[in-house]
Amino acid sequence: MSLRTFLLCLAVGCASCSNTPTAPTPPPASASSSTTSTLAGRVVQNGTTTGIAQAVLTLVDASGNAVTATSDATGAFSFSSLAAGMYSLQTTAPGYVMSAASISVPVTSFTVQLAAERSAPVSTLSVEISGPSTLAIGQSRQLAANVVYTDGTRRDVTNVATWRSTTSPVAAVSSTGLLTAYSTGTTVITAAFQDVSGSFDVSASSQ
Secondary structure (H helix, E strand, O other): OOHHHHHOOOOOHHHHHHHHOOOOOOOOOOOOOOOEEEEEEEEEEEEOOOOOOOOOEEEEEEOOOOOEEOOOOOOOEEEEEEEEEEEEEEEEOOOOOOOEEEEEEEEEEEEEEEOOOOOOOOOOOEEEOOOOEEEEEEOOEEEEEEEEOOOOOOOOOOOOOEEOOOOOOOOEEOOEEEEEEOOOOOEEEEEEEEEEEEEEEEEEEEE
16 A cells, blocks of 8 residues: 555544534523413302303403403303412303402402392392412412402402401501511401401411
8 A cells, every 4th residue: 555545544534533423402491481370160140059151251460451261051160371460350141240359369269159130139248358378478468358249249349348467477468458478377367348247367487
């Protein structure tokens, strides 16, 4: 073999050795999504557990964004991917009086009672409080209060109800329903409107 041929083979061999495959670059990790909640419940005839089908529910957030849902044959409905915060819920169904309420999300479930049109005179029945039942120390969350009438209709009384905490050192509530946790323990939050009131258990923890 001539010296020129030997040197040419040596160059080709070195070039082949340098072509070492590289590991593929892993795809970037996807950003974690924000925490959202699901609101599920039922629309029923006032004073019963009988579901109302085809009721239209409109949920509006604090920015005015609205989503709708329709109850199924059992009166069940659900809204998914909801950010925490205050919402207004309007429910209508043919032959029934419209219901309007405020809801503080997250909340486990919500029952809407609709009264038939041209029903008997109504009176206040109870006050329902919604909102988070557990808070970490230092957190503040908004509660909502709705007065429920005997015909099943609701009225938002969050800003006019009389709020009270049985153990303020654990968690205190403002005159507009803003709840703040201060130390580990439990307390009972009450909201009173006219001659009726409602209660809500709250737990505060260090985590």
